[in-house]
Amino acid sequence: MKTLNITNASKTFGERTLFTDVTFTINEGDRIGLLGLNGTGKTTLLDGIVHPNNLNTIEVDKPKDFKISYLKQQPDLDAKSSVIDAVFNGSGEKFQLIRQYENSLAKFNINSTDKKIQNEFFKLQEKMNAAEAWQMESDVKSILNKLGITELDKKIGELSGGQQRRVALAQTLISEANLLILDEPTNHLDYEAIDWLQTYLSKYKGSVLFVTHDRYFLNEVATRIFELENRNVTEYDGNYEKYLQQKAANEEIYASVQHHKTQLYKQELNWMRAGVKARGTKQQARKDRFTDLKEDLQNKPEAQKEMSIDIAQQRLGNDVFDIKDASLKFGKHIILKDFSYLVSRGDRIGITGANGSGKTTFLNTIAHQLPLDSGEVKTGQTVRLGYYTQHTEDMDPDKRVIRYLESIGQGARNTDGNQMSASQMLDTFKFDHQMQGSFIRELSGGEKRRLYLLAILMNQPNVLLLDEPTNNLDIETLTILENYLTNFKGTVLAVSHDRYFLDKVAHKLLIFDGQGEIEESYDSYSGYLKEASEKKQAQHHEDKIQKHEEVKEKTEQKKTETKKKLTYAEQIEFDKLEPKIEKLDDEIASLKKELNDASNDYEKLMDFQRQLDEKNQESDKLMDRWEYLGQFI
Known part of the structure; x- marks a missing residue:
């Protein structure tokens, strides 16, 4: 090994x-x-x-x-x-x-x-x-x-x-x-x-x-x-x-132990301050224990502040975006084709689909950063837009972190109505005072994305456009963002392929299939993908049946056109192939039933899906062999 x-x-x-x-x-x-x-x-x-x-x-x-x-x-x-x-x-x-x-x-x-x-x-x-x-x-x-x-x-x-x-x-x-x-x-x-x-x-x-x-x-x-x-x-x-289970258990144990140690330390501190002059064995043992406790508590990991997003938002009316007969084309590539859609207050829309199908371009059009070929996008009067793009924009690498955020604005109000300074906001996003004075070029890629997210939210938007927000953000930041969006009273449109993120955030989906074809779904993203997979499997099965019939027809034609025969071993192999294929078809049908069983958990469903893929591959190979041998019967 x-x-x-x-x-x-x-x-x-x-x-x-x-x-x-x-x-x-x-x-x-x-x-x-x-x-x-x-x-x-x-x-x-x-x-x-x-x-x-x-x-x-x-x-x-x-x-x-x-x-x-x-x-x-x-x-x-x-x-x-x-x-x-x-x-x-x-x-x-x-x-x-x-x-x-x-x-x-x-x-x-x-x-x-x-x-x-x-x-x-x-x-x-x-x-x-x-x-x-x-x-x-x-x-x-x-x-x-x-x-x-x-x-x-x-x-x-x-x-x-x-x-x-x-x-x-x-x-x-x-x-x-x-x-x-x-x-x-x-x-x-x-x-x-x-x-x-x-x-x-x-x-x-x-x-x-x-x-x-x-x-x-x-x-x-x-x-x-x-x-x-x-x-x-x-x-x-x-x-x-x-990991989540163990992490939660560890945090509980650690909190309990540290609380006990802290209380014991305070008791020992009071005893030391009392000025006990005796130097007996018991008293010396207590002094040693005091020293050990003091070192233990001093050397424990520094308590990490919980990252939080506590930023108020502006009032939003019912009208957000009214898209009418929108069309957009780049060469032969159609992005939008007579597309009409109404986005209202409180909508949580997940936008997904194949790469290159126009998802980011769609966000750019409704943000009025890209003109349409025809049609229009009307934006509500109360909309205060925050657009989190895939690339951190206008972020001077030679500017210090706190100066960058101050250039965005002088702070925002939290949900209690209190004004927060740029430094306070950075602190809530886990940028300590040392990092606040750092140059942007010294930040990691993920830290730059976290700073950029804070800059977007600092303007207190009531409509958020998020283009692949899960790229280069750590899981803790994503979890905080997801919780924030769950309680967000405005409107969210998010482009993502992240199943976990869309399952938590999106209430409905716009799926870009390419060439201007856009379908709407009110299912969860995982539910939509499961349904799409089942349709694909069904189509695959139908194609296989059709191919099977075509091979049979060709085989019958060959029987009348040629006298060429299979070898004895090939004939035995051919005779055994059809029962094997039929058995595989039965196993495939059984696996599909398991996939449709709502009582199965996610782990089982993924295992059934893997088995189904393997059975389909095996069936395809046997069909190809059956087709080849069938030519000579």
């Missing part, structure tokens, strides 16, 4: 210590979710495991052949490289061979009559055969397809930021590493890609250490939880649900 041991990992920036003396072991097969508030050093720790010189101290003990593959938050890809070159940028012989073959194939498809191109292509085909590299190539293309990357010859520089990140994820997954380190792997992925990645990592033979904000994903994938808190790592066994 190959293990990775990390000992004495520490990192300090100036006067700020992120973590110190962090020690842990990653065993083969572990899938570890790393949690922690933005700015505690999660990304720095991941980076330090790969690049030890970036930390002040760290000891990394691993086998010589131990391989780590690392997905960074900001992928470092060559803009001039093609997608296929970037993905196969490994040093392995098979990687190089596949890269050469794919480039040769592209040339061959353009000019198949050129003798030089032909010779090169056929030679590389032979090398692929000799190296048995076809399966690896097939696996990689499957991974790319699942992640929505289909244009393999496109240049990296021509891709969007989200597409580049998906290419980097594919590059990381195909590396056949002993340990995958993934920093926010679900960012910029739609539900189907997240669901596929969840299954892929759950079955991964090596180990996985990952940071994510997606709590459903974390719950399904993680077998251990590391929490970076109070400058060190606390380990928990199990998934996110078990």
Whole structure:
């Protein structure tokens, strides 16, 4: 069993210590979710495991052949490289061979009559055969397809930021590493890609250490939880649900113990102050106990202030947005097509759908940042808009944190009507006085997003547009935001693929299917996805039946057209195939019933869904074989 041991990992920036003396072991097969508030050093720790010189101290003990593959938050890809070159940028012989073959194939498809191109292509085909590299190539293309990357010859520089990140994820997954380190792997992925990645990592033979904000994903994938808190790592066994249970129990025990120690300390303090002069054994023991208690309480982790969002909002009338006959098109890509919709006070609308279908563009149009081709968006007179975009806007890196917030405004009122200064507001968002004086460039990516969220809320909006708010926000901040939105009396429109967030926040959904097709659902996001999956499975089953009938028809035709026979072994195989397929169909039907059973919990439903996917794949393979053998009967 190959293990990775990390000992004495520490990192300090100036006067700020992120973590110190962090020690842990990653065993083969572990899938570890790393949690922690933005700015505690999660990304720095991941980076330090790969690049030890970036930390002040760290000891990394691993086998010589131990391989780590690392997905960074900001992928470092060559803009001039093609997608296929970037993905196969490994040093392995098979990687190089596949890269050469794919480039040769592209040339061959353009000019198949050129003798030089032909010779090169056929030679590389032979090398692929000799190296048995076809399966690896097939696996990689499957991974790319699942992640929505289909244009393999496109240049990296021509891709969007989200597409580049998906290419980097594919590059990381195909590396056949002993340990995958993934920093926010679900960012910029739609539900189907997240669901596929969840299954892929759950079955991964090596180990996985990952940071994510997606709590459903974390719950399904993680077998251990590391929490970076109070400058060190606390380990928990199990998934996110078990972590929450243990964390709650620990907090209760800790509070009880500390209360007891504090009371005992006060008693001992009174005794010491009484000026007892005796130096007997009992009195000395009490003095020693006093000293121990004092040191214990002084060295305990500093009590963390609870982050809170206590900001009042402006009054909002009934009319928010009245969208009439809205149309918008970019080239051949239709975003909106004669779309009409009324958004009212109190609406909680989750906006989701495939990447590139126009969700962010839709928010930009109703925020009047992008004009429509035709139609109009009327905004209510009392609307005070807060728009949390995917990118932190107008944030000067050379400005200090408190000066940035003061430039937004001189503070806001809380729900009790009291005026709060910029410093007080920063304090409630876990920016201590030292951090308030820091330059924005010194903040982590997540801390910048938390500061940006505070800047949006500081203007006391009554309508919130949130574009992928779960990207780069830690789970604690997300939980606080979700609770705030639950009690928010205004209107919320949120673009997200995060199932947990939308299930908690959204009362209805707008699903962008692409090319201007938008459907409305009053189901929860999880409920909608389950229904969509069932429809897809039903369609798959119908397609399979149709294919089955077509094969039967072709087989009957072949019987009359040819006298070619199967071998004895093939005939036996063919005779056994149909009963196997029928048995699989029965098992698939049974699994579908389980999926429709409301009494099953989420964990069981996901297990049934995985079994169903496997049975469908097996059935497809048998059908393909049955179709092939059927030609010769």
